[in-house]
Amino acid sequence: RLPxxxxxxxxxxxxxSCSKSTKTTAIRNRAGTxxxxxxxxxRTSAPSPPGPPPGFGEGAPPDNALHALGFEYxxxxxxxxxxxxxxxxxxxxPFKILNGGVSALMAESTASIGGYMxxxxxxxxxxxxxxxxxxxxxxxxxxxxxxxxxxxxRNVQVWEVQIWLLDPSTSxxxxxxxxxxxxxxxNLSTPxxxxxxxxxxxxxxxx
Numbered sequence: 001r002l003p004x005x006x007x008x009x010x011x012x013x014x015x016x017s018c019s020k021s022t023k024t025t026a027i028r029n030r031a032g033t034x035x036x037x038x039x040x041x042x043r044t045s046a047p048s049p050p051g052p053p054p055g056f057g058e059g060a061p062p063d064n065a066l067h068a069l070g071f072e073y074x075x076x077x078x079x080x081x082x083x084x085x086x087x088x089x090x091x092x093x094p095f096k097i098l099n100g101g102v103s104a105l106m107a108e109s110t111a112s113i114g115g116y117m118x119x120x121x122x123x124x125x126x127x128x129x130x131x132x133x134x135x136x137x138x139x140x141x142x143x144x145x146x147x148x149x150x151x152x153x154r155n156v157q158v159w160e161v162q163i164w165l166l167d168p169s170t171s172x173x174x175x176x177x178x179x180x181x182x183x184x185x186x187n188l189s190t191p192x193x194x195x196x197x198x199x200x201x202x203x204x205x206x207x
Contacts, residue, residue: 078118107180110147111159131180
């Protein structure tokens with residue numbers, strides 16, 4: 001039987017490398033001792049949370065995970081975020097088709113950067129991601145992610161992200177590969193050490 005207090009976990013986009021949660025509740029067994037993997041046990045054994053991941057700061061890539069896959073941002077604003085990716089073997093399933101997890105990463109990251117700017121550079125956290133995979137993108141294809149806000153509130157934002165297959169001859173949108181909706185929590189305070197990241201995003205937004 002689970003206790004009445006169940007932890008609610010939020011992924012911190014700015015601090016995703018440390019996998020922090022906003023709330024941790026220890027789960028105890030009937031004897032009253034922490035169960036394996038509970039929050040209390042983790043607090044006593046885990047080291048102090050690390051600082052910003054390497055590369056964050058002025059002039060650094062907007063998103064390290066996507067940058068490692070070869071993703072390039074072409075537009076970053078609080079009303080639209082665009083970026084392109086060449087589908088390489090690293091991005092594919094064994095069947096040489098774009099991995100759906102890569103599409104989900106593109107959706108969450110582009111929406112989060114847009115939400116970060118739209119909120120006035122406050123820390124954002126993704127609380128829900130829904131994605132439909134409509135058509136395959138194959139090894140060698142080029143795709144583009146396009147993120148736009150549906151609702152920009154003080155505490156919550158909802159973004160729509162479309163991932164398009166690009167025509168190799170014209171670079172125009174050809175087929176819709178995936179469609180996603182991302183809900184962001186935007187009323188979180190921004191750590192002081194992340195101010196340098198704000199400067200880097202502003203620099204990219206001007207390119």
